[in-house]
Structure formats: structure tokens, C-alpha cells
Amino acid sequence: MTTVSADLVRTLGEPSQEDLDRLDAWWRANNYLTIGQIYLKANPLLREPLTADHIKPRLLGHWGTSPGLSFIYAHVSRLIQHTGQEAIYLAGPGHGGPALVAAGYLEGTYTEHFPGITLDEGGLLKLFRQFSSPGGIPSHVSVTTPGSIHEGGELGYVLVHAFGAVMDNPDLLAIAVVGDGEAETGPLEGSWKGISFINAQRDGAVLPILHLNDGKISGPTVLGRKDPEDVRSLLRGHGYQIIEVSGGDLPGMHQRFAAALAEAYQAIQDKKDGRDDVRWPVIILRSPKGWTGPHEVDGVLVEGTWRAHQVPLSGVRENPEHLKMLEQWLRSYRPEELFDATGAPVALVRDAAPEGNLRMSASPHANGGLLTRDLDMPDFRTYAVDVKVPGAERAESTRRLGEMMRDIYTSSPDRFRLFCPDETNSNRLGAVFEVSDRAFMERTVPGDVKLGPDGRVMEVLSEHNCHGWLEGYNLTGRHGLFATYEAFAMVSASQTVQHGKWLQEAAHLPWRAKVPSLNILLTSTAWRNDHNGFSHQGPGLLQVVLNQRGNVARVYLPPDANTLLSVADHCFRSRSYVNLIVIDKQPQLQYLSMDEAIAHCARGAGIWDWAGTDDGVTDPDIVLACAGDVVTMETVAAAQILKERLPGFKTRVVNVVNLMSLPRPKDHPHGMSEVQFTELFTDTVDVVFAFHGYPGAIHQVVHGRPDADRFRVRGFIEQGTTTTPFDMTVRNKTSRYHLVMDAINNAKRLPRGAADLKAWCEAQLAKHELYVVENLEDMPEVRDWSLAPRG
Amino acid sequence: MTTVSADLVRTLGEPSQEDLDRLDAWWRANNYLTIGQIYLKANPLLREPLTADHIKPRLLGHWGTSPGLSFIYAHVSRLIQHTGQEAIYLAGPGHGGPALVAAGYLEGTYTEHFPGITLDEGGLLKLFRQFSSPGGIPSHVSVTTPGSIHEGGELGYVLVHAFGAVMDNPDLLAIAVVGDGEAETGPLEGSWKGISFINAQRDGAVLPILHLNDGKISGPTVLGRKDPEDVRSLLRGHGYQIIEVSGGDLPGMHQRFAAALAEAYQAIQDKKDGRDDVRWPVIILRSPKGWTGPHEVDGVLVEGTWRAHQVPLSGVRENPEHLKMLEQWLRSYRPEELFDATGAPVALVRDAAPEGNLRMSASPHANGGLLTRDLDMPDFRTYAVDVKVPGAERAESTRRLGEMMRDIYTSSPDRFRLFCPDETNSNRLGAVFEVSDRAFMERTVPGDVKLGPDGRVMEVLSEHNCHGWLEGYNLTGRHGLFATYEAFAMVSASQTVQHGKWLQEAAHLPWRAKVPSLNILLTSTAWRNDHNGFSHQGPGLLQVVLNQRGNVARVYLPPDANTLLSVADHCFRSRSYVNLIVIDKQPQLQYLSMDEAIAHCARGAGIWDWAGTDDGVTDPDIVLACAGDVVTMETVAAAQILKERLPGFKTRVVNVVNLMSLPRPKDHPHGMSEVQFTELFTDTVDVVFAFHGYPGAIHQVVHGRPDADRFRVRGFIEQGTTTTPFDMTVRNKTSRYHLVMDAINNAKRLPRGAADLKAWCEAQLAKHELYVVENLEDMPEVRDWSLAPRG
Numbered sequence A, B: 001m002t003t004v005s006a007d008l009v010r011t012l013g014e015p016s017q018e019d020l021d022r023l024d025a026w027w028r029a030n031n032y033l034t035i036g037q038i039y040l041k042a043n044p045l046l047r048e049p050l051t052a053d054h055i056k057p058r059l060l061g062h063w064g065t066s067p068g069l070s071f072i073y074a075h076v077s078r079l080i081q082h083t084g085q086e087a088i089y090l091a092g093p094g095h096g097g098p099a100l101v102a103a104g105y106l107e108g109t110y111t112e113h114f115p116g117i118t119l120d121e122g123g124l125l126k127l128f129r130q131f132s133s134p135g136g137i138p139s140h141v142s143v144t145t146p147g148s149i150h151e152g153g154e155l156g157y158v159l160v161h162a163f164g165a166v167m168d169n170p171d172l173l174a175i176a177v178v179g180d181g182e183a184e185t186g187p188l189e190g191s192w193k194g195i196s197f198i199n200a201q202r203d204g205a206v207l208p209i210l211h212l213n214d215g216k217i218s219g220p221t222v223l224g225r226k227d228p229e230d231v232r233s234l235l236r237g238h239g240y241q242i243i244e245v246s247g248g249d250l251p252g253m254h255q256r257f258a259a260a261l262a263e264a265y266q267a268i269q270d271k272k273d274g275r276d277d278v279r280w281p282v283i284i285l286r287s288p289k290g291w292t293g294p295h296e297v298d299g300v301l302v303e304g305t306w307r308a309h310q311v312p313l314s315g316v317r318e319n320p321e322h323l324k325m326l327e328q329w330l331r332s333y334r335p336e337e338l339f340d341a342t343g344a345p346v347a348l349v350r351d352a353a354p355e356g357n358l359r360m361s362a363s364p365h366a367n368g369g370l371l372t373r374d375l376d377m378p379d380f381r382t383y384a385v386d387v388k389v390p391g392a393e394r395a396e397s398t399r400r401l402g403e404m405m406r407d408i409y410t411s412s413p414d415r416f417r418l419f420c421p422d423e424t425n426s427n428r429l430g431a432v433f434e435v436s437d438r439a440f441m442e443r444t445v446p447g448d449v450k451l452g453p454d455g456r457v458m459e460v461l462s463e464h465n466c467h468g469w470l471e472g473y474n475l476t477g478r479h480g481l482f483a484t485y486e487a488f489a490m491v492s493a494s495q496t497v498q499h500g501k502w503l504q505e506a507a508h509l510p511w512r513a514k515v516p517s518l519n520i521l522l523t524s525t526a527w528r529n530d531h532n533g534f535s536h537q538g539p540g541l542l543q544v545v546l547n548q549r550g551n552v553a554r555v556y557l558p559p560d561a562n563t564l565l566s567v568a569d570h571c572f573r574s575r576s577y578v579n580l581i582v583i584d585k586q587p588q589l590q591y592l593s594m595d596e597a598i599a600h601c602a603r604g605a606g607i608w609d610w611a612g613t614d615d616g617v618t619d620p621d622i623v624l625a626c627a628g629d630v631v632t633m634e635t636v637a638a639a640q641i642l643k644e645r646l647p648g649f650k651t652r653v654v655n656v657v658n659l660m661s662l663p664r665p666k667d668h669p670h671g672m673s674e675v676q677f678t679e680l681f682t683d684t685v686d687v688v689f690a691f692h693g694y695p696g697a698i699h700q701v702v703h704g705r706p707d708a709d710r711f712r713v714r715g716f717i718e719q720g721t722t723t724t725p726f727d728m729t730v731r732n733k734t735s736r737y738h739l740v741m742d743a744i745n746n747a748k749r750l751p752r753g754a755a756d757l758k759a760w761c762e763a764q765l766a767k768h769e770l771y772v773v774e775n776l777e778d779m780p781e782v783r784d785w786s787l788a789p790r791g
């Protein structure tokens, strides 16, 4: 953070007349451009009287929030000009897209990125016409908006993104405007507490501005109508110091807001200086919704109410009265003072913007790929489990990943964090605590463990915070991992979806540099939440990511530690993906040596010779395929049973690590060729596929492959409770015994003894059922099963 | 709410010695049973010295939260005894399952529902052994726990469930314990504001008890460590009056908590009496995590810290020291005073429980099916759109549903509510406002519209609140609908998942009466969020519900108003399902008369003769199938193009309303027979399927049907932005022109002219692309297209 003198801050708080003129001109220009985007397809500078022909056929966009957003923007720009402060701007009510587009345009950034949108009348017209139109730009503060790291379409995440952006970013100030409607969402209410995790010396600062314009889509808001003392009390309770500005009068509001911003900035400076008695500031801004817009329409009050939310004058094409009001409204900003003869913003307006990278629309922090530095990656082979024989010994695979992350914390101490909802230890990733505490700015007491203001492991019991912080951290160019219980990944599923959409769209914009991928580790999975029960058993997120576009979505199901390490190394180096890694935390069998693991992961899927009885020359009798750790163990065990008890029956075991290797290349860029596919799965032999997630997912990804109907998929079929590990596979018909019976039922050719083996499997299942009820644990032959050479 | 005298409340606040003895005995008994469930498989009453043989092989369960939960429970029971108040108990930290199971057992309810679990030593042993074990009960306060409407597995929803439960339930008091870890989640933080929507006269009361035991799984909590004045300030800001109790001393804590509860109850009484100066109370309870458990283990402090979270003594089977500590711990509750010679709780303990339905574990409110009364349903045919010719006129289908709901509000004024995140009008359901305002207890001002304390339409900008309130309302036996933008239904997807799991499990318990279904209307869909852009375009929830078990999941895609009405009527009458209804709100073509709609919905899917050219005798050349309103229009339009431009080509149009009619009967109870399936889809002709959601969903549901590979699915492939309605279908390759080309490419037989028609389609697409960029709206031939007889 720039250090500035108290004098300077005082100047900031007392704008001169010149300052006011500039501020106001810029704001008027922005409002004018906002309305232009919503309404005009011609006559952009009102050089002729406005007619219905100048009006777009479909009136789209949101006026209500826009003047408030640009008012704040103008004032922050002034602060930047005076202080040289690096800042980015996050608009919670992202539907105020046109205001932020207008800001980028006035700052010149827009033209730099989109050279067709020039700073003249022609450019203006294009700017207006492209808004919300086919082949144009979306209506939200989206990925196409220069300076944005926050779309704001799905409301609720502005503070989590802002807090993530400033972590390990000591020089950055993130201005985060919170809509009062938005403030009603759960994720937003859960995110005020970000300051309990921000270290003023090491991190940057977030300045939340709660914008109480009293309206949302069709009514007032809770905070807008609460006793102001209650609102203050609420934010004070979260730990903030309150600064309040109210009104709609001008220039009074400019003066008061400038003073408020200066006060807030001083408080941030004081925090940075280590003053413990100072609290992080929040500004409560009460200004009318649709400020400076039509006050009354058809005899009904609009300004200051929810009625200003979208397009306050909707009948302009049909209703001459409305058209006249629109013209008056537009002319009230005196465009002739704001744009010169060519249509370019005049100096007074241009001078209101900071220069170069200090323009918020041009901040490299908001195009984080520009600032991304690779991680100093330790060699992942160092953490390998020493596997001499496949399937002989057990290890906790995620522990190895924890060790790897510990060393990334050390080697890249300024650009890597782990985010986890109170489960780092539970998920066996605790090695990171050898080198970093948990971040915690609240009181600590003797006896606390690995906890304190210097910590950089992010633990908060909120999937929304963890996910959103990581997104903010990623989009500003830094790396991390969100580790969570698989089932509760659904809590933040919509964030995964929205971030995926962001990345999908960013890929189309050459000026958006690629950012570190969003890495999500799903552990404590459906199959091994036997101690927690049904609510903790749900592989839903995998299915969600599967439906994202192929340029973004990646799903990995490493079956053991070495494959996990190889996958993780790949993910930490990758850019602009959503990488989903699914593996359980419990001790599990290890199959592949490190070299084998690397080769296996490179292919994405492969035949495990040692597991099957395939001769590699002719087609096997059945293919036993698997993806996911627990089901892989069941598959290997089933193959072993078949090997031992049905000699002459030829099985091939195929393990899939990279789920996206299964679709056709035309459906996903990772999809293997048809030749490779048939080399693994043949083109006629039935495939018994044991899958970690819902069976439908496999039908979905193999669609279009040769005779896809031959895939018989077992997977999680929503059978769960608190029980033993093996019982989970039995309940979901994915146990080794079920797989053996499936293999027999679907094989084209059956040696003698198959019927007996099926009967034996049934008997084993019956035995299991009695055993677990009696002994409250699995049969030893299952519990301790391995491929270890006997004797 | 029972009205009680101030005197009585005073008595409540000053427990006699006898009261204290009873309270404490019950609490000790509960703690004893809690620990027994976690540890013991034999020797349940410690009649012999404890040995390793008495200990379960796997130690599962959560001790830490349990003593706090049962402490509160004991005190509320006493309140009920004194006042006759009807109350239910919701444990936010639902992992305290054993404490609530123990409560039901001590109250006798457990034995009533599970006759095998008797009130004697044998029953005790079974109670202990079944906990967290195969074939037994889950570890959370789940559906098997008498008196529970809240699992608490996925943390964050205790207050939304509690608030939903008391709406229109004036006599009910819902005690909601909030864990301090849980209090960090977004959904929980977003739910304190429930009181801004609760009318003290008409609704019941929620008493939140924030349990600051300072620990979660592996660290302290934000609220546990904040300055207590900040915590008070926070809750005061939400609108509460604060009552605080702290400590671990006994009997002091009993006395102080009894006084706090009395004070809270008095405040609730005052609110009920209409005293505007009184605020809803909240109790902040600070008591040690793992209270009364092992204080230190192996030299490390456990009691009062996160270390008490699960099983504080983990080594009891191997470590004699631990075993001894466990025995001491168990004996510290003096079981010999609590259970008689047969093992039954002694009178002192039994007397601490209220009688009959007043026992919280026996409350009919927590088994809401018992109280469910059917809605007084108006005849849905009344709201029909008059359809004379299919596909000729447009109407806003959801408006009709709004009118139907308006009349349900009137006919069933005490048991129906609509829940919607600030979008009731936007979703065209505003007819409900003719008979009810929005509920709002905050300040209203002149000019406010349909808003006030008497309102019963629930609008809050929080999908989490809307969803959770409806769940609470449903589980206590009342009916409703959650209406939301399709894309943002993913915000509360995990709630849909968890509620589905609840219903899935409830179906196995004969004593759980069926409850009204959770009805979710997804509108403002992916295909018609052309004005909002990509973040608003996501059919994800459909996919989520598809993976729920068949005994619960229902997905309907009515193509027009009359089918919507028929589907809605069915859903409002149904029980214990998750009904997902997907239909857009924009004006859309109407196809079926009411009689046709009813027949179509009854079948779930059917051939639309009037749309195709099928002769009904031989197989058509192609089947054009569709599910979802927009894609149905495209399909009908495609069939029309083929009819007009490719004479002799035989198409069959199949529309699917009930998506669950497609799977095989063995995969879903609604699945049609194979005969019906082939009557619609043939068993060899290719099917071009235009689907509302992600294409993979159709591959998933038709898996196993005859030659499922012949289904060519078009659907939402994550192509979106702000654009025109038709452009959305073009971008996702689901437009009428794409469908025509698909039909030609996949038909077995092609009349002359097919190549020309394909070329024409390509040309139309090219024309469209130019047209929309130039005119910012769709080509008139598409925009105004209908099947209306020309001339």
C-alpha cells in the first residue's frame, strides 16, 4: 500500500472546486454513456432531436445501480490520482455492467483492448450498439469488461473475490461495492468476516462499500429499511469501523463522499502502520436507486425505488411522452460539455482518470495472468510412495500431497495458499502446518495450535469463502488449492459453475492472459464417509464439472498416491482450467510406482496387465474398467477373484485417471482417438465399468464410442448411511462380488465353473451382511485384502 | 403460543432444588447414553468393570457438541413441563446425533417407534450397538431420530429450517441451536434475518441459541474468539435482544440457563402480545466443548477445545490408561442412580420429560405428515389457455400458474406459501399479490407495494433462505413452491440434494408420515435469459435432481401453459417428492387444449400427430423428440419445415413432459414399459432429441433402451451470452435449422430435395447471423413464427 501523509489525506477529504468539476463531469459522462448503451442505436451524441428511430428495438440493461457505481468509481479514481494507490474495483451488483464499460471507455482502456471502439462518435455508436446485443458484449461486469475480476451476475460473491484478491498482495486496495439486495444472500452475509483473516502488514486492503439504495428488483431491502443504528451495529459486530454517507444532494454528496473516502483511506493507512486500535473501515452509502434518472414516470415515483432497477422508461418507442423524457434525461448531463466535436471526451473528463496501469480498468491485478509467476515446484517424485508390488500396501495418499504443498508453501512463499473449510488435518493435508499456521486475526490463547496472524493456510468453516477467496487469488495471478469433503463441494457448486463460465469466456479474449487454474480436491469421498453417513455421501460436483465446456473442465480420479502426485503437479502448472481431483484420504492400496504413475497419467487411461488375465493378443472375455480409488480396489479384487476361481476366463483391467480421456476428441480436447479407445476397450467386448460417481456420467462420456451400449456401469446409486467401508460398495452394488457377477453375466464366453462362482459371490455377500451386523466391522478377508504375495 | 403468567415465568427462572435434581439427573443420563453409543458394545450399565472387550471395534461419533445439546434440551423440557408449550428442537451441529437419540430414548419415543429398543438393559445394548453401525442408525440427527426435522450433516441450515417450521404455526416454539463453527457458513449467516419475515401474531417463534463452545473440528471459531461485545453487536444488528450465559460451573449453569430461558420466553410472550418495543430474543451460550468429558488426555487439554470434537479418548482398546479414564468418565455420571435394576431410567430421570406429544421427540410438528391437510385445490382447468389450434398463439404460461396459486392462497389460507428470491413479479407469478402482500416486518413507507407484516408471500434475495424455509414448512406439514431463476437454483443445489436424501431415507420408516413435496419451479431459463447473459444460463439443477433416487426425484418439462397447470396440480397434491418443474416465463407458443394436456401429462410423453407427417402405420424416417418449452418450439418448427419443404419425408414428433418416463422401469418407477417406449421411439429409427438441459442427461436416461446409441441429442452446450432468443438456440446448435439438418443427416431414407434443404438451412443460419447483428433482434420469420393457419 502506498504510504501517504496525513496532509494529503486531508486534501483528499476536501475536494477543491476544480476537483468537484472534474469529478462531476466524469460522472455525468459515465451516466450519459450508461443510458446510451441501454437505449440508443443511433444519434449517440444527441446532435439531432431524439426520435423513435434512434432507439434500440429491445431495451436491455440495468440503470438503477449504475449511477451509484460510477459515482464511487469517480471518487476512487480521484483518490488514485492523488495517492498513486493501486486499486481494483469490484461491482457486487454486476448488472451495472454499462457503468463499468463506460468507465473503461472513458479511461481509454476499452479502445486499447477493442480497437474498433474508438474514442469518437463512430466508436460511441459501436459502444452503444454492442451492448447486450448479438455478437456484442454481455450486460454484466463480465470477463469482457476491462478491469473486472467479478461478473456479479450471480449475486453474493463480491467480498469473497475482493478478499482473495488482496491476500499476499500488500500494495493492492480492492474497492468492493455491495448491493443491499446482494447483502441478503447467504454467501455475502458470510463474507464480511474476511477481515478476520486479513493481515494488514502482509495483505492488501478491502474497502467494502455497502450501497443502500433501498431497492432490489421489486421491493425494498432488509438493510435499507432497518434502523440505521442496527445496520451500524451489524457491521461493527463483524469488526468494522463505520463511515456513513447519505443523500442525493449535489455537490454535497461529492463533498461528503470524498471526506468519507479519505477517512477510510486514513484508517487503512493506520492499519498498515500496525495500529491495533484501528479497525478496518466500511462505508455505508445511502443514495437513491436510479439517482439522477427520471424521478417520476406516469405519475409513479421511480428514482430512489426498486422501479429504477432496469429500464425506467420502457415505452420510449411507442410513447412520445417517454421519448421526450428520455431526451430530457440524456440532455440533463449536458453531453455537449462532455464530448468534443469528434465525439471524444473533453479534457475535463479525461483528466478525471488516473494514468496507465493506475486506471482501475487497466489494472494488471484485474488481468492477473499478466502478473502470474510459475510456482517454484518441488520435484513431485520426492514424495512418492515406494511401490514394489502393485496392490500390496496401504498408504494415505493425500498425506503425500500435503507434504508436496508444504514444500510449495516454502518454495513459493508469496503466491500459494491452501483453502479448506476446517478440514486440513481431517483431510490428511496437515503437513502444511509444519511451515505455516492457519491465518487468524482474532484473539489467540495459549494452547492454540498452528494459528495466528502470520498464518497463510486458510481455514474457515465456509465452502463459499474458501472457494471465492481462491477464485480472487487465482484471478489476480496466484496459485492454490481448495480442498473439501466431496459431498459439501455441492455447497459451492454454483461458484464452480460461475468460475467455469468466466474461464470459458476469457479464453475468447486475447487480451485476457491465462491465470492459474482453479484446483479443487474432493476428498473424504462418498465411498469412505462410512463414519458420517448419507448426508456426507454425494459425488455431485463431478457431474457438475462434467457439463462445463471442454476448454475448461478437467476431472482426475487418481487411484493412489503416486498418480495423485503426478496429477497435482500437472494441475499446479496448468492455466485457466477447473481441475477437479477426486481421491479419498483414508489408507488405501497403492498400485503404481512413480514411473508407472507418470506414464499412466500421461495416457489418462491404461491397461493394468498385472491385474487381469488378458493375453494382449486376442480380445478378452470381459473388460473390467474403473475410475476412482475405492472402485479401483474393488475392480482389482474382482479381477483377482476371477483369476483364482475361474481359470481360462480372460479379463482385462483398464484404469481411467483422466475422465476426460473417454469422450470423443470432438466432444473434449482430452478425448482419446478412436484407435486408442478400442485398444483399451475393444469395440465389441462388454465393459463392466466401476465408477466413483453416478453411473450416468459414464454413459454420458462414452456416448458415440463404438457400441457404447455395451458399457455396464456400476457406481454411486445414492445408497448410503453410517456403515463399514466395504458395506458402502455392497449397498451400491459395486463390490468385488457384484463386479465378478457382472463380468460373468456379460461375458460373451464363459468357462465351466462360472455358475458356481456366481453362487459363491452370492454367498460371500450373504456372509458379509451377517458379519458386519454382528461384528460392526468388515470381514477380515475383505478388510485386510491385498494383492500381496502370500506366504 | 401458550399464554402464561409473569409469575409462572418467574418460577421458571428460579428452579427449585427438586427441579435442579431432575434436570441434572436427566442430563447425566443423556450424557451417559451418548458416550455409551460411541464406545460400548457390551456391559451397557457398567455392572462389571470395563474391559477392552466391551469396546466397539470402530469408535465413531461426536462427543464435543453433545453435552451442550442435551443441556439445552433438558432445560427446554422443563419449560414445556411448566408451560405446556409446544416445541421442537433443531440441532444445528447435527453430528450430536447420539445426544438426540438418547433424548428420544429417555422420553420413551424411541421405543414407541423402534419396539426392539426397549427401556431396559437389553434395549440399552441394542441402542448402543446400532449407533453408526451397519443396519443400524446414522450418526447424525437424521430422519431416523424421532423429533428431528433437521439432519445437521451439512452445516448451515438450522435457522432456515426453524423459521420455515414456525411460519403459519402460531403455537409452535422452535429451539434452534447454532454451532459456532456452523455460524461461519454463508447460509447460516444469511439466516439470522429470518425475524425480519416472522409475524409474531400469526407465526410461531424461533429461539436461536448460539452455542459458543469455541471449537469446531480443528481450531477455534471466529465468534468464539471475537470480543463478546462484537458478538452482541452483530446479533443486535440483526434485530435481536441478547441474553447471555457463560461458564461450566454446576449447578450455577443450570440456574443461570434456567433464568436465561425464562427471560427469552417472556420476551417471546411479549412479542406475541403485540409489544412493539420488544425484540425477538437470542441466547448466547458459552459452555465448554466436551463439557463434563475428559479434561486432559495424555497431558493435553481436551475439554473446552476443538480436541473434544469427536472421540476424545481414542485409544481405549489398546491403551489401559485410556480405558480407565473412559470408565471413570462414564461412572462420573453415577449410572447406578439413573437406571434401575432392569436398566430402565428411574423415575427422577423419567419425570424430567414432558408427557405425550409435548415431548420434543414426539412432537407431531416434527413428523409433519401427521398434521398435513390437503390443499383446497381450485380446479386447475379454470386457468386454462384456450387453445384452438396448436402452436398458433403465445401466452405467458407461468402467469396462469400465478393465478392458480393466488386462489390456493385464498382457499388454503393457513397452509400454502410461495417462496421466491425477489423475482415473483419477474417470474410472472405476481397474481398472488392480488390476495397477499410480501411478508416484511421492517419499516414500510408510503409508496411501498404489496409489502407488510400481514403478507405471506416470501421474498428475500436468498435462494438459501427460500429453499430452507420451504423445507421447514414442508416438513412440518404445509405446502408451497420455491420459484427461482433456473441458473441460480444451483446456489441452493446442495439443499436440494440434502432434502432429497432426507426424503429418500424417510421412505424407509413407516412411522414417518409422508409430507408435502418440495416443489421447485425453475423459470427464467437458460434459453430465455438472452437479456442477462451467460451467468444466468445454466440448466444445472435438472442434472442434479436426475441423480437422486427414483423414489424421490421427479422432473417435469411442460411445454406450455395447460401442461404446466396439469403438472402443478399433480405436484401440489403429491407427497414426499422433489418435484422439479422447468418452464420459461416469456410469452411462448401454446400447443395443447386442456383435455389434451391432461392426457399428455398422464402419459408423460406422447406423439404429437399434428406436428409430424407420420402415418402411424409404418416407422417414420426420423423421430423428432423434445423436452422443454423452447426446444419444443424449435422441434415443431423443424417438423413444419420438413413437412413443407421435403414432402414424402416422414417425421414423428414426440414430446416428453415427464423426463422420468424415459428410463427403464427398473431404473425409475415412472419409467414407461419397453412396449410403450418403442411405440413412441420405435426400436431402430434414429431419434433427434432436442433437450432443454445438457445433452448427456438424455444419454443417461435412455441408457438400456433398445439401441440407445441412435439417440442424437441436442441441448444446452454452455454457449451463451446476452443475445436474442433465437440466437441462443443457434449458438447451442438446437435451432429448427440445426434440427432439420440433423434429421436429414440421420434418417435412414431420404427423399430427393434433402441436400437442397440442408443448403437452405445453412443459408438461413447465415442470414440469421447477419440479421441479428444488424437489427439487434431476430428475423421476423423466426420471431413471429407460428403454426397459425395462414391466409
Ligand SMILES: Cc1ncc(C[n+]2csc(CCOP(=O)(O)OP(=O)(O)O)c2C)c(N)n1
Binding pocket: A064, A065, A093, A095, A152, A153, A154, A155, A156, A178, A179, A180, A181, A182, A183, A185, A211, A213, A215, A216, A217, A221, A289, A309, B421, B422, B461, B463, B485, B488, B491
Ligand atoms: C443469486 C442471485 N439471485 C437472484 C438474482 C436476480 N437479481 C438480479 S439483480 C437483483 C437485485 C439486486 O439488488 P441490489 O443488490 O440491491 O442491487 P442494486 O439495487 O444496486 O441494483 C436480483 C434479485 C441474481 N442476480 N443472483
Ligand SMILES: Cc1ncc(C[n+]2csc(CCOP(=O)(O)OP(=O)(O)O)c2C)c(N)n1
Binding pocket: A421, A422, A461, A463, A485, A488, A491, B064, B065, B093, B095, B152, B153, B154, B155, B156, B178, B179, B180, B181, B182, B183, B185, B211, B213, B215, B216, B217, B221, B289, B309
Ligand atoms: C457445510 C459443511 N462443511 C463442513 C462440514 C464438516 N464438519 C463437521 S462438524 C464441523 C465443525 C462444527 O463446529 P460447530 O458448528 O462449532 O459444532 P460443535 O462445536 O458444536 O461440534 C465441520 C467443519 C460439515 N459438516 N458441513
Ligand SMILES: [Mg+2]
Binding pocket: A179, A180, A181, A211, A212, A213, A214, A215, A216, A221, A289
Ligand atoms: Mg439495491
Ligand SMILES: [Mg+2]
Binding pocket: B179, B180, B181, B211, B212, B213, B214, B215, B216, B221, B289
Ligand atoms: Mg463449536
